Amino acid sequence: MAQPIFRRVGLLGVGHIGSSLARALRQHGLAAHIAGHARTQATRDKAVALGLVDSMHEGPAELARGCDLVVICTPVGSYAEIAAAIAPALSAGAIVSDVGSVKQAVVRDVGPHIPDGVHFVPGHPVAGTEHSGPDSGFAELFVGRWCILTPPPGTDAEAVDRLAALWTRCGSQVEIMEPAHHDAVLAITSHLPHLIAYTIVGTVTDLEGVTQKEVIKFSASGFRDFTRIAASDPVMWRDIFLNNREAVLEMLGRFTEDLTALQRAIRWGEGDKLEELFTRTRAIRRGIIDAKQA
């Protein structure tokens, strides 16, 4: 077994991502001790029963005490409260990170609570499935995926390197980014696709003339591809949209313009415009296959 990178890792939240991280830490021997916290007794019991952690703690502060790495793995709407709770318990030299899908809001909500001498390195493993809860995690979730770190200016380089080493040993490639740029990139690659998927699946639940049963029956013709991501965790996604509002609305505006142009092309029978777009979009798929992200 390789040398652990951290002596004691505290996971605040052991849902899909938190429990996957616990499993990956265990599998690769990256933490000498894994401490866990979950908001509800049921989740705490489940995580203990699954053997995900070495110790389970009822409160965030109790969890954070003595850790050299604390990772927040809860919906981003809960971060401010959690940061305030753990602040007094953090040890000098500890690293505080997270796995949230937005990063400017994390800097805004968590940053001010971080005591002097504690390193704050926000993170986002760009990985996940539509499943949620401690049962749904698996150690291989991060293999071949990217993990984005957005350390504030002046962050201790060694702390960033240690956290990067953790994600690398979980199988990820690490990229350092500005929080605002992260939020723009994720708005188009993740947040807008989820918003659109949620919308069309919602549209289907409100139709007259075509029944929900028929939609399900014939879903293999395209609709199915949208339902996977529209089955993602509702609270997590509510918090993402509320906390990346500007970037999401900006990308949504561009999408809506393009959709309106296409709507007009259909109405006026402009086949050449349709064919031109449909030909152009094929190349992107090839790029994703070539980048091994398909």
Next chain:
Amino acid sequence: MAQPIFRRVGLLGVGHIGSSLARALRQHGLAAHIAGHARTQATRDKAVALGLVDSMHEGPAELARGCDLVVICTPVGSYAEIAAAIAPALSAGAIVSDVGSVKQAVVRDVGPHIPDGVHFVPGHPVAGTEHSGPDSGFAELFVGRWCILTPPPGTDAEAVDRLAALWTRCGSQVEIMEPAHHDAVLAITSHLPHLIAYTIVGTVTDLEGVTQKEVIKFSASGFRDFTRIAASDPVMWRDIFLNNREAVLEMLGRFTEDLTALQRAIRWGEGDKLEELFTRTRAIRRGIIDAKQA
């Protein structure tokens, strides 16, 4: 080998669906002879080299001569011309069908050309991948999928039964529908999803600030799911939108309303509305999994 259902099946077009059908007919011994036609010499050569057909024909009329089943497997925009070409060559008692993703336009474009004594049974196997061309087909494409038939009122029941038997023996379940209802169901389950996927992938090709390379890199976070269907055949899809205009515009209108409502909820920070929708959409995914269409 079971008894063939048809003596001589003529396939007009041997692309993704046509070549899959050829392979399925062969695998299950459903046709004593498979005749093929393709518009270009290159495709005809390819189909012959792949051993897809027993005979290859340069013209549609030549293909149709002597067949007891002719299946049109070309983009729907070509149907009127093809129907006019094959009409004089059709034998009494023959069945003319197709595999197109719209059905009212097929009735409109092909119906008037069908001679007395020939049976016209439009069909739509609800199956396919994002790939195209004779190489991309496979015999199992139709297994577990639905095939919708839309025979006009008064169509010979025996002809419908024979065609239904063919699809059933290819592994499909057969459903009979009105053409207008088919077009409404497919507008929401297939055409709108493709339109949206093409649009967002197009939006990505036009961004400032976020590069195409970054989108590809981080596509596993949601965008990826849209690119598969946005890689579908451009001409086939151009023709689908031009030939199911009303139903697509109607569904698109509903989708846009719902998207605008969600946009407003994000702008005004209405988390409860977001969470309610995101919870509701999970149920549809479960329905698709239960119906074994996931």
